[in-house]
Amino acid sequence: METSEAQKFNLKNFLSTKAAAIVAAGVAVVGAGTLAFSNSIADGNKIVLGVRSEGQPINGLDKRGAEKFFTNVANQKIHKLTFRYGTEEFVVMPEEIDLKPLVDKATQEAFSYGRGGSTVSNFNDQIKCALNGRNVKLSAEFDATKLNEKLADIAAKIDCDPVNALCRFSSGGAIEKIPGVIGKRLNVEELALSLTEPLTTLNLPKGAIDLKPEEIPPFITTEDISAIDSVLGTYSTYYNPGDRGDNIWIAANAISNKLVKSSWTFSFNDTVGERTWDNGYKVAGVIINGRPAEDYGGGVCQVSSTLYNAILLAGLTPTERTPHFYQSTYVAPGRDATVADGYLDFKFRNDFPHNVYLIAEAYGSTLSVYVLGTKADLGGADIAIEREGSDMTPSIYRVWYSGNDVIRSEFLHTDVYEKPKPRQD
Numbered sequence: 001m002e003t004s005e006a007q008k009f010n011l012k013n014f015l016s017t018k019a020a021a022i023v024a025a026g027v028a029v030v031g032a033g034t035l036a037f038s039n040s041i042a043d044g045n046k047i048v049l050g051v052r053s054e055g056q057p058i059n060g061l062d063k064r065g066a067e068k069f070f071t072n073v074a075n076q077k078i079h080k081l082t083f084r085y086g087t088e089e090f091v092v093m094p095e096e097i098d099l100k101p102l103v104d105k106a107t108q109e110a111f112s113y114g115r116g117g118s119t120v121s122n123f124n125d126q127i128k129c130a131l132n133g134r135n136v137k138l139s140a141e142f143d144a145t146k147l148n149e150k151l152a153d154i155a156a157k158i159d160c161d162p163v164n165a166l167c168r169f170s171s172g173g174a175i176e177k178i179p180g181v182i183g184k185r186l187n188v189e190e191l192a193l194s195l196t197e198p199l200t201t202l203n204l205p206k207g208a209i210d211l212k213p214e215e216i217p218p219f220i221t222t223e224d225i226s227a228i229d230s231v232l233g234t235y236s237t238y239y240n241p242g243d244r245g246d247n248i249w250i251a252a253n254a255i256s257n258k259l260v261k262s263s264w265t266f267s268f269n270d271t272v273g274e275r276t277w278d279n280g281y282k283v284a285g286v287i288i289n290g291r292p293a294e295d296y297g298g299g300v301c302q303v304s305s306t307l308y309n310a311i312l313l314a315g316l317t318p319t320e321r322t323p324h325f326y327q328s329t330y331v332a333p334g335r336d337a338t339v340a341d342g343y344l345d346f347k348f349r350n351d352f353p354h355n356v357y358l359i360a361e362a363y364g365s366t367l368s369v370y371v372l373g374t375k376a377d378l379g380g381a382d383i384a385i386e387r388e389g390s391d392m393t394p395s396i397y398r399v400w401y402s403g404n405d406v407i408r409s410e411f412l413h414t415d416v417y418e419k420p421k422p423r424q425d
Contacts, residue, residue: 045062045063046059046060046061046062047059047060047061047062047066047110047111047113048113048114048126048129048130049126049129049130050113050126050128050129050130050131050132050133050134051110051113051129051133051134051135051136052133052134052135052136053069053070053073053106053110053135053136053137053138054073054138058110058136061110063107063111066106066107066110066111067103067104067107070101070103070106070107070138071101071103073101073138073202074101074103074138074140074202077101077138077202077203077204078094078099078101078140078202078204079094079204079206080092080093080094081094081195081204081205081209082207082208082209083154083208083209083211084208084209084210084211085158085210085211085213088157089208090154090157092147092150092151096146096150097142097143097146097147097150097199098141098142098143098146099140099141099142099199100140100141100142101138101139101140101202102138102139102140102141103138105139106136106137106138106139109136110136113125113126113129113134114126114129137201138202139200139201139202140199140200140201140202141200142199142200144192144196147192147195147199148188148189148192151186151188151191151192152188154186154211155185155186155188155213158184158186158211158213159183159184159185159186159213160181160183160184161183161216162180162181162182162183162216162217162218162219163180163181163183163218164180164218164219164220164257165177165178165179165180165218165220165221165222165224165225166178166220166225166257167225167228167257167357167359167372168359169359175228175229175230175231175372177222177225177226177228179222180217180218180220180221180222180224181218182215182216182217182218183215183216183217183218184213184214184215184216185213185214185216186211186213186214187213187214191211219259220257220259224259224261224355225259225355225357227354227355227374228354228355228356228357228372228373228374229374229375230372230373230374230375231370231371231372232313232314232315232356232371232372232373232375232377232378233310233311233312233313233314233315233316233370233371233383234310234313234368234369234370234371235306235307235309235310235313235368235369236306236366236367236368236369237302237305237306237330237331237366237367238330238365238366238367239299239302239330239365239366239367240365241364241365242284243282243283243284243298243299244282244284244285244298244299245299245362245365246282247275247281247282247284247297247298247299247300248299248300248302248303248362248367249362250279250280250281251272251275251297251299251300251303251304252303252360252361252362252367252369253360253362254271254272254273255268255271255272255303255307255358255360255369256358256359256360256361257357257358257359258271258357258358259355259356259357259358260316260348260350260355260356260357260358261350261355262350262351262352262353262354262355263349263350263351264349264350265319265347265348265349265350266347266348266349266350266358267345267346267347268304268307268337268339268345268346268347269339269341269342269345269346270345272300272303272339274341275296275297275300275341276296276297277296281296281297281300282296282298283295283296283298284297284298284299285298285299286298286301287324287325287326287338291420291421291422292420297341300339301324301328301336301337301338301339302328302330302367303360303362303367303369304337304338304339304346305328305330305331305335305336305337305338306330306331306360306367306368306369307337307346307358307360307369308321308335308336308337308346308348309331309335309369309385310369310370310371311348311371312383312385312398312412313371313383313384313385314356314371314373314383315352315377315378315381315383315400316348316349316350316351316352316356316371317348317349317350317351318337318346318347318348318412319347319348319349320345320346320347321337321346321347321413322337322338322339322344322346323336323337323338323413323415323417324336324338324417325417325418325420326417326418326419326420327391327392327417332387332394333387333391333392333394333415333417334387334394334395334396334413334414334415335385335396352373352374352377353374353377354373354374354377355373356371356372356373357371357372357373358370358371358372359372380402381400381401381402381407382400382401382402383398383399383400383401384398384399384401385397385398385399386398386399389414391417392416392417393414393415393416393417394414394415395411395413395414396411396412396413396414396415397409397410397411397412398410398412
């Protein structure tokens with residue numbers, strides 16, 4: 001006759017309850033005989049009844065048999081780790097990270113049940129073990145440093161920096177737009193942490209582990225330049241090659257390929273950085289306290305002044321601009337914009353609905369700045385810069401035209417120049 005699950009359960013409770021009574025009665029009445037029986041089991045070289053591992057009973061095994069059992073379990077559980085990204089697969093072998101099963105630890109744990117205490121407590125533990133069971137889990141250890149190194153090697157094959165979308169001129173002068181590239185970054189620390197438990201518990205993934213690197217968008221995305229279709233404004237100035245020309249080239253490159261989003265304000269100083277020897281600048285002519293002098297970064301004001309004229313012709317809004325002490329040689333009076341590290345900046349704001357994009361070129365002896373944007377933002381107008389007054393006190397206006405008709409005239413500023421002071425050597 002078969003025993004139902006409910007009957008088994010009740011039988012177990014009955015045995016458990018009766019076992020405790022038998023132990024107590026046995027100790028009290030039989031005494032020495034029971035203690036002798038307990039000692040004979042606990043002092044034996046076999047794993048006691050009720051101990052299991054991997055769903056199998058391992059009672060009755062001696063230490064050598066237990067070690068063989070756990071070694072076989074390890075051989076079944078330990079295998080290579082396979083990582084997959086797209087069509088590529090990367091393999092890490094167990095020996096490469098020193099993955100080792102803790103066979104001795106599991107064996108000692110299996111033999112610890114029903115041993116190590118008093119005779120009575122050992123006997124009680126063995127009874128409980130037989131009734132309730134004990135499960136021994138095989139664990140492992142690995143070299144975390146080596147794992148990180150292997151994962152870093154994989155990351156090096158996946159990681160890539162984002163690349164900004166950019167605008168450039170074709171050989172025919174048309175605007176070309178190059179899409180941006182999304183960067184990839186595999187989080188090695190996070191991946192290593194996720195593998196710690198599977199490795200130490202020997203629950204290694206059986207299939208390939210799909211890698212999901214973080215996507216890093218470029219600062220200038222393809223969408224950012226999608227509406228750009230024309231040159232809104234451009235301006236060129238001229239210079240002589242040499243140290244001053246080298247400084248102009250460095251500053252021009254610093255402002256080139258820069259995006260100014262709608263409502264953003266562009267800062268020349270923040271974009272170009274300090275004009276120092278460490279940043280590649282050379283000593284050339286500057287104006288200090290109204291006197292000709294020499295310092296690092298001489299010539300950079302020509303870049304800010306050329307940019308100033310280009311953004312005026314593009315219809316953008318200057319928000320911070322300072323004239324030189326006396327007239328510059330490379331732009332007309334009233335159309336210069338001086339800068340100095342830390343206290344004189346040139347800034348403008350993009351009030352258009354769409355983004356604008358700057359290109360600056362300094363080749364040979366010509367510096368040119370182009371402001372690219374969306375033609376519709378100008379509403380079909382052409383822009384001119386006009387002057388009233390003398391060279392020493394020029395008043396500058398920006399005039400918006402529709403054909404020959406003036407749409408509006410915008411007063412910008414009136415400058416007052418001084419005569420150059422003698423140079424102090």
